[in-house]
Amino acid sequence: MLEVRGLSAAYGKAQVLFELDFVAHAGEVLALLGRNGAGKSTALKRIMGLLPPRTGEIRFGGARIDALPPFRIARLGLGYVPEERRIFTDLSVRENLEVGRQPPRDGAAHWTPDRLFELFPNLGRMQDRLGGRMSGGEQQMLAVARTLMGNPRAILLDEPAEGLAPIVVEQVALAIRELKAQGLCVLLCEQNLHFARQLADRACLLEQGRIRASGTLEAVESLYAMV
Amino acid sequence: MTAASVLLQFLNGLASASSLFLVAAGLSLIFGVTRIVNFAHGSLFMLGMYAAVALAPYVGFWWSVPLAALAVGALGAVLEALLLRRLYAAPELLQLLATFALVLIIKDFALWAWGPEDLLGPRAPGLEGAVAIAGSRFPEYDVFLIACGPIVLAALWQLLRRTRWGTLVRAATQDRDMANALGVDQRHLFGSVFALGALLAGLGGALQIPREPATLAIDLQVISDAFVVVVVGGLGSIPGAFLAALLIGEIKAFCIGLGFSEFTLAVEFVVMAIVLVLRPWGLLGQMPAPVRGAGAHEPAFALPSRGALQALVAVALALCVVPLLSGGYTLVLLTDILLFALFAVSLHFLMGPGGMLSFGHAAYFGLGAYGAGLLLLKAETSMGLALLAAPLFAVFAAVVFGWFCVRLSGVYLAMLTLAFAQITWSVVYQWDAFTGGSNGLIGIWPAGWLSGKTAYYYVTLATSLAGIAAMWRVLYAPFGYALRAGRDSPLRADAIGIDVRAQQWAGFVFAGLFAGIAGALYAFSKGSISPEALAVPRSVDGLVMVLLGGLHTLTGPVWGAALFTWLQDSVARGFDYWRAVIGAVILLLVIAVPGGLGSILRARSSR
Numbered sequence: 029m030l031e032v033r034g035l036s037a038a039y040g041k042a043q044v045l046f047e048l049d050f051v052a053h054a055g056e057v058l059a060l061l062g063r064n065g066a067g068k069s070t071a072l073k074r075i076m077g078l079l080p081p082r083t084g085e086i087r088f089g090g091a092r093i094d095a096l097p098p099f100r101i102a103r104l105g106l107g108y109v110p111e112e113r114r115i116f117t118d119l120s121v122r123e124n125l126e127v128g129r130q131p132p133r134d135g136a137a138h139w140t141p142d143r144l145f146e147l148f149p150n151l152g153r154m155q156d157r158l159g160g161r162m163s164g165g166e167q168q169m170l171a172v173a174r175t176l177m178g179n180p181r182a183i184l185l186d187e188p189a190e191g192l193a194p195i196v197v198e199q200v201a202l203a204i205r206e207l208k209a210q211g212l213c214v215l216l217c218e219q220n221l222h223f224a225r226q227l228a229d230r231a232c233l234l235e236q237g238r239i240r241a242s243g244t245l246e247a248v249e250s251l252y253a254m255v
Numbered sequence: 256m257t258a259a260s261v262l263l264q265f266l267n268g269l270a271s272a273s274s275l276f277l278v279a280a281g282l283s284l285i286f287g288v289t290r291i292v293n294f295a296h297g298s299l300f301m302l303g304m305y306a307a308v309a310l311a312p313y314v315g316f317w318w319s320v321p322l323a324a325l326a327v328g329a330l331g332a333v334l335e336a337l338l339l340r341r342l343y344a345a346p347e348l349l350q351l352l353a354t355f356a357l358v359l360i361i362k363d364f365a366l367w368a369w370g371p372e373d374l375l376g377p378r379a380p381g382l383e384g385a386v387a388i389a390g391s392r393f394p395e396y397d398v399f400l401i402a403c404g405p406i407v408l409a410a411l412w413q414l415l416r417r418t419r420w421g422t423l424v425r426a427a428t429q430d431r432d433m434a435n436a437l438g439v440d441q442r443h444l445f446g447s448v449f450a451l452g453a454l455l456a457g458l459g460g461a462l463q464i465p466r467e468p469a470t471l472a473i474d475l476q477v478i479s480d481a482f483v484v485v486v487v488g489g490l491g492s493i494p495g496a497f498l499a500a501l502l503i504g505e506i507k508a509f510c511i512g513l514g515f516s517e518f519t520l521a522v523e524f525v526v527m528a529i530v531l532v533l534r535p536w537g538l539l540g541q542m543p544a545p546v547r548g549a550g551a552h553e554p555a556f557a558l559p560s561r562g563a564l565q566a567l568v569a570v571a572l573a574l575c576v577v578p579l580l581s582g583g584y585t586l587v588l589l590t591d592i593l594l595f596a597l598f599a600v601s602l603h604f605l606m607g608p609g610g611m612l613s614f615g616h617a618a619y620f621g622l623g624a625y626g627a628g629l630l631l632l633k634a635e636t637s638m639g640l641a642l643l644a645a646p647l648f649a650v651f652a653a654v655v656f657g658w659f660c661v662r663l664s665g666v667y668l669a670m671l672t673l674a675f676a677q678i679t680w681s682v683v684y685q686w687d688a689f690t691g692g693s694n695g696l697i698g699i700w701p702a703g704w705l706s707g708k709t710a711y712y713y714v715t716l717a718t719s720l721a722g723i724a725a726m727w728r729v730l731y732a733p734f735g736y737a738l739r740a741g742r743d744s745p746l747r748a749d750a751i752g753i754d755v756r757a758q759q760w761a762g763f764v765f766a767g768l769f770a771g772i773a774g775a776l777y778a779f780s781k782g783s784i785s786p787e788a789l790a791v792p793r794s795v796d797g798l799v800m801v802l803l804g805g806l807h808t809l810t811g812p813v814w815g816a817a818l819f820t821w822l823q824d825s826v827a828r829g830f831d832y833w834r835a836v837i838g839a840v841i842l843l844l845v846i847a848v849p850g851g852l853g854s855i856l857r858a859r860s861s862r
C-alpha cells in the first residue's frame with residue numbers, strides 16, 4: 029500500500045536520510061525503529077510532503093505521491109500524526125476533529141466524531157474543551173482521532189506512546205490494534221521496543237538515516253539492542 | 256468640557272472607530288492566516304471609496320456601498336491568485352515589497368481613472384439629517400456607522416466560530432502546515448481570506464464617502480492607522496482589533512474635543528508605543544509562534560573577493576572623474592544617487608546584518624535634513640558645522656527610539672519603527688513656528704565655496720563613500736559578527752556572552768547616524784526641505800531600494816538606490832504614472848529575480 033524506494037531527505041544542505049526502501053501493506057503494522065536522531069520523524073515528514081522533494085520514489089496505493097503537496101497526499105487517504113501532536117490549542121476538541129474531516133472514502137472506514145468518542149471515551153467527555161487545556165495523553169488521542177476523521181487508508185504514527193502514563197499507552201495500543209483490525213496500514217515510528225513488540229508485524233531498523241535491517245521484529249530487535 | 260460635549264465626543268469616537276475596525280479586521284485576518292503584512296490594504300480602502308463615489312450616481316448610494324465592497328473583494332481574490340500565491344513561501348521582505356508595489360500601482364490606477372482632485376461623495380439618502388443628542392446635533396449617518404462596527408464584528412465572529420470555513424481559518428492561523436497535512440487546501444483558504452479582507456477594506460472605504468472626500472493620499476494614512484489598530488489589538492485577533500479601534504477612535508476624538516487637535520496625528524502612535532512596550536503582542540494578541548528555521552538560510556556575507564574590491568575601487572575612481580566629462584544634470588542625479596545609496600546602505604545595515612526590519616528609517620534621514628536646516632537658519636551656525644552636527648539629531652532620535660524598538664522583534668519591531676517615524680513626522684509637520692510646518696524650510700544653501708554643483712558633488716561623493724565603506728568595514732569587525740550572531744540565534748549568542756539587545760541598540764544608532772548624514776547632505780543639495788523628507792513614502796522608498804538590490808548582498812542596496820533614483824528621475828519627467836512603472840518593475844523583479852539585483856551580479860561574479 030505504501031511503497032518507499034531510494035528515499036533521501038535533507039534539511040538545507042545537511043542530508044539526513046539516505047536511500048530508504050520499505051513497503052507497508054494494508055492491515056499490518058510496520059515499525060520504524062531507531063534511536064533519537066536516527067531520522068524517523070524526518071522520514072514521515074518526507075512521505076507526507078512536508079519537506080522539499082529530493083531523490084526517491086514514494087507510492088501510495090499505486091500512485092506516485094512524492095511531488096504532491098501535503099493536502100493532496102492527505103486527501104488520497106494517508107493520515108499523519110506528528111510527534112509533537114500539533115493540536116490546535118485555540119480550537120475545541122470537536123473543532124479539532126472538524127479540521128481533519130474529509131468526505132467518506134471507498135475501501136476505508138467512515139469515521140464520525142461519535143464513533144471516535146467510542147474509541148476514545150476520554151475525548152467524548154471533553155468535547156468542548158480547548159485543545160490547549162488538555163493533558164499530553166488526551167492530546168495524543170485527539171491527534172489520532174483528528175487524523176482518523178480523514179478516513180485514511182494508511183496512517184503514519186510518530187512515537188504515539190512517548191511521554192505517556194502506562195495506562196494511557198495501553199489505550200493507545202488498543203486503538204492501534206483496532207485500526208489494524210479494520211484493515212488500515214500503520215507505519216509506526218518508535219524507539220520504545222516494548223511498545224513496538226506489542227503491535228508490530230514487521231520492523232525496519234533505522235540508523236543514522238539508513239536502513240540497517242528489516243524483517244520480523246525478533247530479527248531486528250537483537251540488532252537494535254546492540255546499536 | 257460639559258457632560259453633553261463629552262458624550263458627543265464619545266459618539267464621534269465610536270463613529271470613527273467603526274471604519275477603523277473594518278480595515279483593521281481585514282488586515283488582521285489576512286495576516287493571521289497568510290502571515291503577509293498587506294501594505295496595500297489602505298489602497299484597497301481607497302479603491303472602495305473611489306468605486307463607491309463612481310457608482311453612486313448610477314445605482315444610488317445604498318447600492319454603491321455593497322457593490323464597491325464586492326468589487327474590491329473580487330480584486331483581492333485576483334491579486335491573491337495572480338501574485339501573493341507565488342509568495343507564501345518567500346521571505347517576509349519579498350512579500351512586503353510586493354505589497355508595496357501594489358500600493359504604487361493602485362495609487363496610479365486611481366490617479367488615471369479618477370484624476371488628482373478630491374472627489375466628494377453623495378450623502379446617504381434617508382440619513383441626511385441629524386439627531387438631537389444632549390442638546391447638540393449629531394449626524395444620523397454617524398449613528399448608522401456606530402452600529403456598523405459591532406454588526407460586522409458579530410458577523411465575523413459567527414463566521415469564524417460557527418462555520419467549517421471559520422474553523423479551518425482559525426486552525427491555519429495557528430499551524431498551517433498541520434492543517435495542510437490534514438488535507439486542508441491552503442490556496443482556497445488563503446484566497447478566500449484575502450478576498451474577505453479586501454472586501455472589508457472596500458466596505459470601510461465605501462461607507463466613509465458621506466463623511467469625507469475620496470483622495471489619493473488616503474491609502475498610506477489608512478494603512479498606518481490600521482497598522483496601529485492591529486498591532487495594539489494583537490496581530491491576528493479580531494476582537495483585539497475592535498477593542499483597539501475603539502480605544503484609538505476615542506482617544507483621537509477627545510484630543511480634537513479638548514482642543515489638542517495637533518496631537519491627533521501623533522497620539523495613536525504614542526498609544527501604540529506604550530502598548531507595545533507594556534504588552535509586546537498587543538492587548539489580546541498572543542506571542543507569535545516562532546518561524547521554523549528562521550535565519551537558517553541567510554547566507555553569510557562572505558568577505559568580498561579581491562576582484563570585487565578592485566571593481567568597487569574602479570567604480571569609485573570613475574565617479575571621481577565624472578565632473579571632468581560631464582556636468583549639470585548628470586552631477587545632480589549622481590549626487591542624489593550617492594546620498595540615497597548611503598541612506599539605503601544604512602537601512603540595509605539595520606535590516607540585513609542587524610535583522611531589524613524598519614518601516615520608519617526616513618525619520619533619521621529627515622532629522623538629519625532638518626537638523627542641518629535648523630542649525631543653519633535658526634542657530635545661524637556655519638554650513639560646515641551644520642553639516643557635521645546635523646546627524647546628531649538623528650543619532651539622538653535613534654538612541655531614544657532604538658531603546659524601545661530592540662525590545663521587540665519581527666513585524667512588531669517594524670511597526671514600532673513606523674510609529675516613531677510617524678510621531679516625528681507629525682511633530683515636524685505641525686510645529687509651524689520652528690520647523691516651518693507643512694511648508695518646510697527654505698534657503699538651506701551650502702557656503703559659497705561649495706555652492707557649485709561640482710564642489711558639492713565631490714563633498715557628497717567623499718562623504719557617502721566613506722560612510723558606506725565604514726558600514727561595510729564594521730560588518731567584518733567583531734561588532735558586525737556579534738550583530739549577526741544575535742540575528743541568527745539570539746539564544747546561542749546570549750549564551751556565549753553577547754548582550755544581544757545592547758548590540759542591536761548600538762546597530763540601530765549606527766544606522767541612524769548614517770541615515771542622518773545622508774539627510775544632511777540632501778538638505779544642502781536641495782536648498783530646502785519639507786516634511787516629506789521624513790514621511791512614510793520616503794521610508795518606503797528606502798525599503799524599495801534595499802529590496803530591489805537584494806537584502807542578502809553587500810552591494811545590492813547601492814545598485815538598488817541607483818536604479819530607483821534614476822528611474823524616479825527619468826521616468827517621472829515624462830510620465831505621470833511613473834510610480835506604477837516602478838511598481839510593475841518591482842513585481843517583475845520579485846517574481847522573476849527574488850534575490851534582488853545584487854544576486855544577478857553575484858551569480859555573474861561567482862561564475
Ligand SMILES: Nc1ncnc2c1ncn2[C@@H]1O[C@H](COP(=O)(O)OP(=O)(O)OP(=O)(O)O)[C@@H](O)[C@H]1O
Nearest residue numbers: 039044062063064065066067068069070071111219
Ligand atoms: N528542522 C531541522 N533542521 C535541521 N536538522 C534537523 C531538523 N529536524 C531534525 N534534524 C536532524 O535530522 C536528524 C534526524 O532527526 P529526526 O527528528 O528525524 O530523528 P528521530 O529519529 O525522529 O529522533 P527522535 O527519536 O528524537 O524523535 C537529526 O540529526 C536531527 O538533528
Ligand SMILES: [Mg+2]
Nearest residue numbers: 068069070111
Ligand atoms: Mg522523532
